[in-house]
Amino acid sequence: xxxxxxxxxxxxxxxxxxxxxxxxxxxxxxxxxxxxxxxxxxxxxxxxxxxxxxxxxxxxxxxxxxxxxxxxxxxxxxxxxxxxxxxxxxxxxxxxxxxxxxxxxxxxxxxxxxxxxxxxxxxxxxxxxxxxxxxxxxxxxxxxxxxxxxxxxxxxxxxxxxxxxxxxxxxxxxxxxxxxxxxxxxxxxxxxxxxxxxxxxxxxxxxxxxxxxxxxxxxxxxxxxxxxxxxxxxxxxxxxxxxxxxxxxxxxxxxxxxxxxxxxxxxxxxxxxxxxxxxxxxxxxxx
Amino acid sequence: xxxxxxxxxxxxxxxxxxxxxxxxxxxxxxxxxxxxxxxxxxxxxxxxxxxxxxxxxxxxxxxxxxxxxxxxxxxxxxxxxxxxxxxxxxxxxxxxxxxxxxxxxxxxxxxxxxxxxxxxxxxxxxxxxxxxxxxxxxxxxxxxxxxxxxxxxxxxxxxxxxxxxxxxxxxxxxxxxxxxxxxxxxxxxxxxxxxxxxxxxxxxxxxxxxxxxxxxxxxxxxxxxxxxxxxxxxxxxxxxxxxxxxxxxxxxxxxxxxxxxxxxxxxxxxxxxxxxxxxxxxxxxxxxxxxxxxxxxxxxxxxxxxxxxxxxxxxxxxxxxx
Numbered sequence: 143x144x145x146x147x148x149x150x151x152x153x154x155x156x157x158x159x160x161x162x163x164x165x166x167x168x169x170x171x172x173x174x175x176x177x178x179x180x181x182x183x184x185x186x187x188x189x190x191x192x193x194x195x196x197x198x199x200x201x202x203x204x205x206x207x208x209x210x211x212x213x214x215x216x217x218x219x220x221x222x223x224x225x226x227x228x229x230x231x232x233x234x235x236x237x238x239x240x241x242x243x244x245x246x247x248x249x250x251x252x253x254x255x256x257x258x259x260x261x262x263x264x265x266x267x268x269x270x271x272x273x274x275x276x277x278x279x280x281x282x283x284x285x286x287x288x289x290x291x292x293x294x295x296x297x298x299x300x301x302x303x304x305x306x307x308x309x310x311x312x313x314x315x316x317x318x319x320x321x322x323x324x325x326x327x328x329x330x331x332x333x334x335x336x337x338x339x340x341x342x343x344x345x346x347x348x349x350x351x352x353x354x355x356x357x358x359x360x361x362x363x364x365x366x367x368x369x370x371x372x373x374x375x376x377x378x379x380x381x382x383x384x385x386x387x388x389x390x391x392x393x394x395x396x397x398x399x400x401x402x403x404x405x406x407x408x409x410x411x412x413x414x415x416x417x418x419x420x421x422x423x424x425x426x427x428x429x
Numbered sequence: 430x431x432x433x434x435x436x437x438x439x440x441x442x443x444x445x446x447x448x449x450x451x452x453x454x455x456x457x458x459x460x461x462x463x464x465x466x467x468x469x470x471x472x473x474x475x476x477x478x479x480x481x482x483x484x485x486x487x488x489x490x491x492x493x494x495x496x497x498x499x500x501x502x503x504x505x506x507x508x509x510x511x512x513x514x515x516x517x518x519x520x521x522x523x524x525x526x527x528x529x530x531x532x533x534x535x536x537x538x539x540x541x542x543x544x545x546x547x548x549x550x551x552x553x554x555x556x557x558x559x560x561x562x563x564x565x566x567x568x569x570x571x572x573x574x575x576x577x578x579x580x581x582x583x584x585x586x587x588x589x590x591x592x593x594x595x596x597x598x599x600x601x602x603x604x605x606x607x608x609x610x611x612x613x614x615x616x617x618x619x620x621x622x623x624x625x626x627x628x629x630x631x632x633x634x635x636x637x638x639x640x641x642x643x644x645x646x647x648x649x650x651x652x653x654x655x656x657x658x659x660x661x662x663x664x665x666x667x668x669x670x671x672x673x674x675x676x677x678x679x680x681x682x683x684x685x686x687x688x689x690x691x692x693x694x695x696x697x698x699x700x701x702x703x704x705x706x707x708x709x710x711x712x713x714x715x716x717x718x719x720x721x722x723x724x725x726x727x728x729x730x731x732x733x734x735x736x737x738x739x740x741x742x743x744x745x746x747x748x749x750x751x
Contacts, residue, residue: 148728154735161742199750206738213502214731225720226516228562228582265583278586282579282618319583320511322722397722398513401434401505408727409435412503415734416441419499422492422741423448 147216147406154211158203202421209418213411220405224395231323231391232263232279234312237293238330240270240303245295247356248329251377253290255327255354256283259384262391265315268293271302273311279319303335309370313349323394324350325387331356334366350390352383434505434725441500445493488744495737502730510722517562518622519711520580522615523553523587524568524608526630527594529601533631535661538697545631545661546596548697553629554588556704563711566615567591570608572600572636580619603630604637605679609644613651624653625689625711631661634679641679645686656689656710657681658703 146152224230235252239245256264260283266276277289305328312326326349351372355363359374367374375382433439531546538548557565565587567578575598578590608628616624626648634641648655659677677693684691690710694700 157735157739158742161739162746164743164746199745203738203742203745207742210731210735210738214728214735216728225513226518227513227720228516228564229514275586275589278578278581278583278590280579280581282615284618285576285579285615315583315586318585320514322511322513394722397510397724398720400720400723401507401725401727408731409503409505412499412731415499416444416503419492419496420444420448420452422495423445423489424452 143221145218145221147218149215151214151216152211154214155204155207158207198421202418206415206418209411209415213408213415216406216408217411218404218406222399222403222405224398227398229320229322230394230398231387232265232316232319232321233325233327233387234265234267234279234315236267236269236273236305236308236312236326236328237276238303238305238308238328239268239295239298240301240305240335241332242295244331244356248331249290249293251354251356251380252327252329253287254377255329255380255383256286256290258381259387262387265312266290266293267308267311267315268298269304269308269311270295270298271300271304271307272298273304273307274298275311275315279315305330305335309349309351316349322397323387323390324348325383325390326351327383328353328372330354334362350386352386354380354383431506431508434507436504438500438504441503442497445496488741491737491740491744495734495741498730498733498737502727502734505725505727506730507723507725510724513720513722514582515562515720516564516582519563519625520566520616520619520621520623521560521563521625521627521711522566522568522580522612523557524570524612524626524628525549525553525591525594526571526603526605526632527569527596527599528571528603528630528632529597530603530631530661531596533661536697544596548700549629549660550591552697552700552704554591556707557584557588557591559708560584564619564621567594568608568611568615569594569599570604570611571597572602572604574604574607574611574637575599576611576615580615600636602636603632603634604639605630605634605641605683606639606644607637609641609648609655609683610639612655613644613648613653616653617651623711624651626653626655627658627707628655628680628683629658629660630680631659632677641683642686645683648683649687653687654689655683655687656692656707657684658692658694658700660694660700 235256237245237248237252239248252266261281263279263281264277264286265279266286266289268274268276276293277286280286308328309326316324316326328351330353351370353359353363353367353370353372353374355374355376358376359367363374366372527546531549532544534542534544536543536545536548538551557567561584562582563584564580564582565578565584566576566580567587567590569575569577577594578587581587605628609626612626612628616626645655657677657680659680677691681691683689690706692703692706694703
């Protein structure tokens with residue numbers, strides 16, 4: 143079934159109208175010969191002016207605009223399925239169990255996020271002073287839900303609070319699997335913990351870290367988020383986490399299909415464009 | 430690194446030059462009759478290459494640049510990114526018997542006498558590590574049955590979970606039917622082209638609500654192949670009752686019903702051979718990958734052509750050619 147990846151580009155010929163309008167305005171500027179010569183002198187001075195419009199050129203330009211627009215729209219004759227890949231996309235849900243009063247609330251918020259998006263490879267990391275893999279990267283939503291139902295702060299062997307340990311653990315899991323489209327969602331709250339003595343993971347912005355708080359963030363949280371290159375949101379805004387990840391998954395899926403495998407007709411359109419473009423190289427007759 | 434999908438397209442680069450030389454000349458653009466002095470002056474000014482000279486060459490330059498962008502777009506430059514790992518499409522669950530009889534220290538591992546479970550852990554760990562490309566999960570069973578690791582491509586994590594399990598954790602008896610039931614439920618929840626359960630036990634089923642035979646028939650109906658491994662010496666002291674009679678008859682029947690194979694491993698070396706044979710029976714496909722994330726630059730080049738075309742359209746309009 144034919145499909146168009148970027149249909150808006152089909153409107154590109156409208157840009158040609160803008161170009162024509164700009165060109166026309168320039169024709170009215172001082173210096174255009176029609177304006178330089180008084181009307182009553184035109185019959186004498188411009189007696190031998192010939193009509194210089196070149197119809198073939200207009201036709202060629204119109205065809206070029208249409209074909210370039212179609213080429214940019216990326217028309218495909220058939221859909222290529224993304225190959226089955228094990229490192230295309232994954233998200234890690236890090237749950238901060240360091241503050242007992244809000245631990246259950248954070249687990250519930252994490253469950254809500256996981257439930258809202260099926261079929262996303264997800265791993266769960268629980269963190270206090272140390273970080274633990276609770277569930278490995280899996281699409282088994284039922285298993286994830288079962289584990290989150292029984293997860294409590296009491297299962298953690300140590301107390302304390304180090305968000306960075308959880309983030310480090312999540313980054314390590316994603317790096318180990320070589321995941322392309324990634325997201326780390328940290329469910330936390332209360333007062334922000336100090337960054338402490340731990341090393342920051344490299345290129346934190348590439349890991350797409352989100353800090354999800356129960357309520358709106360204060361200045362201290364904003365400072366911590368800036369330090370981590372993380373985005374800061376409240377539970378209310380949690381759907382945006384999912385939207386962001388979906389976009390990343392789509393981009394990664396597009397890159398996973400090689401241009402050799404695609405059934406788009408872009409290269410045929412370029413081949414059609416080429417002879418028309420060559421018309422732009424016509425010489426003018428020597429004067 | 431940049432790679433061209435159609436490098437032959439670069440041969441088209443000189444075509445505009447040939448068109449310039451070989452195509453017939455077009456009608457002159459303007460033919461305004463000017464007084465001779467004025468015409469001579471304008472020609473002299475043009476020859477200096479200032480003003481009119483540049484503007485005359487501009488459309489040609491724009492067209493040439495647009496042509497180069499088109500040729501490159503046809504050549505389709507791509508930059509390769511990180512490697513992409515293909516999945517085999519096979520879901521493989523490993524079900525390990527953790528009943529009390531696994532405590533028997535009657536096997537040798539690397540010259541040391543160890544209990545059965547220690548030996549199984551060591552060899553199953555190596556087997557799991559080698560399943561790159563398969564989605565692997567881990568079930569442990571005794572009287573109860575637990576899904577310790579859900580189906581995941583992270584074989585290292587499954588190995589980690591295997592390290593953490595201990596004998597007797599799910600009870601001291603053996604409920605093979607229940608383990609098969611949980612495996613079917615887990616495998617059925619995920620789409621897969623092939624579903625395999627490898628069930629390792631040192632005895633016949635003596636607990637559970639679901640008999641192994643019924644469970645195996647259920648597995649066959651759900652297209653789950655079960656390979657069974659009977660491990661350890663039978664009739665050893667303390668656990669003789671579990672494996673008395675036709676040794677591992679139940680396991681053999683389960684494998685036969687589901688189209689799998691039954692293996693008998695009395696020593697760790699034999700178990701190692703069984704895992705090697707299972708690797709042959711269910712080969713991994715990870716090595717066939719070689720795919721990379723790919724970013725092509727065709728659209729950017731076409732946009733460059735479009736910009737050149739816009740400029741040419743403006744100039745043509747300005748000069749009254751269209």
